[in-house]
Amino acid sequence: MQKKLPLLITTGEPAGIGMDIVLLLADTGKLQDFARPIWVTADHTALQKRADMLLAAGVLRSCPRWQTVDLDIAADNFLEQMPQQTHMNTHDGHAFILLNTPCAQSVICGQINTRNSAMVAQQLEIAHQLATYKAIAAIITGPLQKSALIDADIRLPDGTMFSGHTEFFMQQSGCDKVVMMLANQAMKVALVTTHLALKDIPAAITANNVRQTVQIVIDDMQEKFGLMQPRILVCGLNPHAGEGGHLGVEEMEIINPVLREFIAAEINISEAMPADTLFTPRHLANCDAVIAMYHDQGLPVLKSHGFGDTVNLTLGLPYIRTSVDHGTALDLAGSGGASATSLYQALNMANEMADRSIVSGTIV
Ligand SMILES: NC(=O)c1ccc[n+]([C@@H]2O[C@H](COP(=O)([O-])OP(=O)(O)OC[C@H]3O[C@@H](n4cnc5c(N)ncnc54)[C@H](O)[C@@H]3O)[C@@H](O)[C@H]2O)c1
Ligand SMILES: N[C@H](C(=O)O)[C@H](O)COP(=O)(O)O
Known part of the structure; x- marks a missing residue:
């Protein structure tokens, strides 16, 4: 053997x-x-x-x-x-x-x-x-x-x-790119950006970064977790995912156009969702991974559901x-x-x- x-x-x-x-x-x-x-x-x-x-x-x-x-x-x-x-x-x-x-x-x-x-x-x-x-x-x-x-x-x-x-x-x-994901019994959260000061985050939310993140999450959910058709929910960057452009335009101009490429390719992924309600049981029950735009958008929610019982892993x-x-x-x-x-x-x-x-x- x-x-x-x-x-x-x-x-x-x-x-x-x-x-x-x-x-x-x-x-x-x-x-x-x-x-x-x-x-x-x-x-x-x-x-x-x-x-x-x-x-x-x-x-x-x-x-x-x-x-x-x-x-x-x-x-x-x-x-x-x-x-x-x-x-x-x-x-x-x-x-x-x-x-x-x-x-x-x-x-x-x-x-x-x-x-x-x-x-x-x-x-x-x-x-x-x-x-x-x-x-x-x-x-x-x-x-x-x-x-x-x-x-x-x-x-x-x-x-x-x-x-x-x-x-x-x-x-x-x-x-060129890897993805930080934290996982516990309650959820898996992947991040588009990692250890960046808050003021530097909007500039890092580029179409290329979002596209690479989504692709790595899909590939590694298949390869590392054996989930061949992962269901993915994506947070917006701004409150209420930009409120139709009134509270920020990154969703309309950068994030959603990329997500629509994956939706057109029949990937089970959402458009940008308001982060404050995405992490509710109703949504989490129907998803395998959440993609958050930055560290403290996703990780506090996840750690509040199992700090000490969570794994940090690097995808890609x-x-x-x-x-x-x-x-x-x-x-x-x-x-x-x-x-x-x-x-x-x-x-x-x-x-x-x-x-x-x-x-x-x-x-x-
Ligand atoms: N994997 C890593 O390398 C990693 C992860 C997170 C933070 N850090 C670094 O650790 C340093 C300290 O960060 P911090 O104070 O924000 O977080 P921390 O996790 O070290 O501590 C936060 C609180 O949780 C408690 N705690 C942490 N681990 C515990 C354990 N295994 N069992 C029981 N209680 C535990 C601590 O006593 C403290 O009260 C920083 O430099 C940070 O960058 C490293
Ligand atoms: N963001 C990580 C966490 O909350 O666990 C932590 O800073 C460690 O990051 P690295 O694994 O990149 O050191």
């Missing part, structure tokens, strides 16, 4: 709860639910220290066992070495394989230290390289502190400000990437108060997508 490739978890900001939630799932045996090796990127020393804290807090029953691999990321043959590691799995008593990504300075819970931000970025680089090389089935990201990477002057590959995992993986993969990438729905929760790091449910859901979704996908003839 073909071996299944690993799921890779990046723990993100070391002062936050990324390591805590991995340890919590390891302690309860839930990392074994996926019948795949689990690889984790983190600093070995910081992880051990966090485990000790959680043990002392009484939230871990025992210290999870893991096997540490010291990576020589700078080595030319870094990627060639990695597939040989796939024989290491979770059946030998280890909860996971730790790909050690050392911090520059020791980690203090809840205290951002921008000297450790390069290590956060390095985790993303490793994840991208392993996914591109098809050494892993999927990337599952823990939370990072965007402001820390910005303050450390860590930039996206195109030299612009670091704004999130979504933009990082998009640029590293050479994609050449590999599978899911994520937790929450941030670094600096206030909870090391306390045992963090919930690991979103990480579990993100692992579960990535695993299901990997089981469904066939990459280069290899079942991942």
Whole structure:
């Protein structure tokens, strides 16, 4: 039988709860639910220290066992070495394989230290390289502190400000466009724009952006969720979807002409709808995905229906990437108060997508 490739978890900001939630799932045996090796990127020393804290807090029953691999990321043959590691799995008593990504300075819970931000970025680089090389089935990201990477002057590959995992993986993969989607039991919400200041959003609502977003949502609802004829509802940008042009013209001039192209092609999609009433049970009952124009139009509604139980995923990438729905929760790091449910859901979704996908003839 073909071996299944690993799921890779990046723990993100070391002062936050990324390591805590991995340890919590390891302690309860839930990392074994996926019948795949689990690889984790983190600093070995910081992880051990966090485990000790959680043990002392009484939230871990025992210290999870893991096997540490010291990576020589700078080595030319870094990627060639990695597939040989796939024989290491979770059946030998280890909860996971730790790909050690050392911090520059020791980690203090809840205290951002921008000297450790390069290590956060390095985790993303490793994840991208392993996914591109098809050494892993999927990337599952823990939370990072965007402001820390910005303050450390860590930039996206195109030299612009670091704004999130979504933009990082998009640029590293050479994609022109990807789509942020968050999903829970209540709904799936995809965004036309991601991490943009409110004042910059209208200019980003172009016909091309709307068209690319819709197409990626259709393609990935089919490929990643197995929904061959997805039913999609689309929010307008303005109050009351522009009120016939009296409260904004983006719906009439940009959004609806694009949506009519898809309707003419017999795609089950709405024209722009007033966002205030779109998210009501009557509409949601008859739709597979909502497309919102911007971050805080869609995500607050979705998170109010299941924060902590939601998965963030990136559509349109050449590999599978899911994520937790929450941030670094600096206030909870090391306390045992963090919930690991979103990480579990993100692992579960990535695993299901990997089981469904066939990459280069290899079942991942
Ligand atoms: N996936 C990601 O990398 C990601 C996602 C969202 C936010 N962020 C970043 O996180 C940082 C902090 O953002 P924020 O304060 O707005 O959001 P946050 O999610 O870190 O915290 C919001 C509130 O929710 C609580 N909380 C968060 N996760 C929890 C968990 N697993 N269990 C229990 N309670 C939890 C926190 O204690 C806090 O009270 C920002 O830099 C933001 O950009 C990262
Ligand atoms: N908007 C995301 C959320 O609410 O979960 C969060 O900022 C993370 O984004 P990235 O996955 O791009 O880092």
